[in-house]
Amino acid sequence: MSNPLEKELKTKIENGKKIFCAFFTLGYKSLKDTEEWIRICDKLGVDIVELGIPFSDPMADGPTIQDSSQYALDHRIRIKDAFSMVKRLRASGVRVPIIFFSYYNIVLQIGLFDFVKQLKSSGFNGVLCPDLPPEEDDRLGVLLRRNQMSQIFLVAPTTTEERIRKITKKGSGFIYYVSRKGVTGKQNKLAPKIKKKISEIKKVSSLPVLVGFGVSSAEQVKKLLKDADGVIVGSALVEQIKQSGKNKLKVRKYLENFVQICHPKA
């Protein structure tokens, strides 16, 4: 059963495109900044925006995203800022799909029902909680499906075939393949066996497979796209934003480059 995001991605893939997903930490370095980045992504044709909602204890994240989260929390960024921002973006015609990325405690405290309601009314397209494996999810998935939103799960190099079946059955939108053991963050070398694992996922599921964790350079992306349907760039992008200061041009070019790689002109 596919939802709007999944359909959109599949159509793009059928038309020979690859998917580029860009990650931003909400409120890094300010709310206004994040909002502008999402508008830029929309204009550039980025396929998905993953909006990271800061949590005090981000155990799956490496130093770059940890620091950006801490920075946002220190500047009193609240969860409700995420909802109001996306609402504003949608009202002004921004169409790029936006995924709510955060740790499960954030979701739990809002309450699953209220969370999904607010997610829907503000215009999010899906959720990814890196610390919520399918076994622990009792109702979130059902509520999301009922509201035509995606629930994205991770598959890791350590995931067994049996679990891949379970995860792909429950997940929707796309599968986030974690390229290596470890936390998020830039790396120079890609982990081995990515190809094999992607084909394992493809064997049992028709969901698009996007690769993330440690993706930073154009060379890496080109290499990954031989097997994957798309890539997710997170820490490297946050790092770019950190270094850019007020000048948005360099980061914009960085994003643009990935979009061009993923959407080759026919």
Next chain:
Amino acid sequence: MKNKQSVPDKQGHFDDYGGRYVPETLVEALEKLTEAYHRLTKDKKFQKDLEFYLSDYAGRPTALYLAKNLTNYYGKAKIYLKREDLCHTGAHKINNTLGQALMAVYLKKKRIVAETGAGQHGVASATAAKVFGLECVVYMGAEDVKRQALNVYKMKLLGAEVIPVYSGSKTLKDATNEAIRDWVTNVDDTHYLIGSCVGPHPYPMIVRDFQSVIGKEAKLQHKQKLKKSPNYLLACVGGGSNSIGLFYPFLKDKVRIIGVEAAGEGVHTSNHAAAILKGKPGVLHGMKSLLLQDEDGQVQLAHSISAGLDYPSVGPEHAYLKSLKRVDYVSVTDAQAVKAFHRLTQLEGIIPALETSHALAYLDKLMPKTKKSESVIVCLSGRGDKDIHMIQEWDSKNV
């Protein structure tokens, strides 16, 4: 009502609590660890090895000491102290680190990682790693590294690498995140030796079982001495490992069980560590339990004079026992704990850890309600040498 002894279930749930809230990379490792643990509990050689190290290396069984002076002070029920302070390294922590490090050997892991707050679990991990020839890395909040220089040096003497953690609040909870991050990265050759009955399944169960030696011994010793069961059990609760260790073998018995949390400057202030009394259900460090957090779900900092109780959550089984009303949870302030520290030192010549002093402080409230014919067991979870400078500082400020 559910059978108390059947928890956790296969997924590691203690009814609404527990479970496994971890990044996908760790699920397989936790699955394998669970299988291995069940296998080893039936492995006679493993059990024999563990028994050997617990008795000849750690010094078990520890005494159940009738504290006559303390008993006379209150003039009510008999007070017995379960002397975990007499264990090698000075606290109950070694029961768990020997068990888990031996597991790591059986699982052919070469390396252990651990988190530590005050450094007690770090020292106990480094010790166990040394005796079993394992490489040991201990993550410790940068703030704690500064405050606990002696334990840092102890770990280094024992050959462990101590890595200061600068993220978040730079304390125990952040050290735990960092240890988990290390484990996610090195999951093939590394065992994560968690220090309390917290974290994702199977850890709360494993740590409980290894610490249950406290309660099993106490039960037997009490029976031998008084030919009956005790009337009260008392232990401090931070993550909750010494308390679950004492309580677990008694859960089906007719005993009143009391867990004492750290109230810091008072549970009405924002400076306390009373996760059970003041926390709400939440997810941290791979488990669902009671958690100190703000309305957005951001984790709040715990505060206690005792570093070992300074944790914003608690083992899921305690949250479960609270929900069943099987255990009464109460709290004791910094000031009350320090008073109890001095009392035991003065009356019995035993210098207790500040953690333990919280349990001892509750005797003030409990003892007047007891009868002379009754008895109380207090888990004397650790000795207080490590806390002398804290006491010195406190006393100089509070003359």
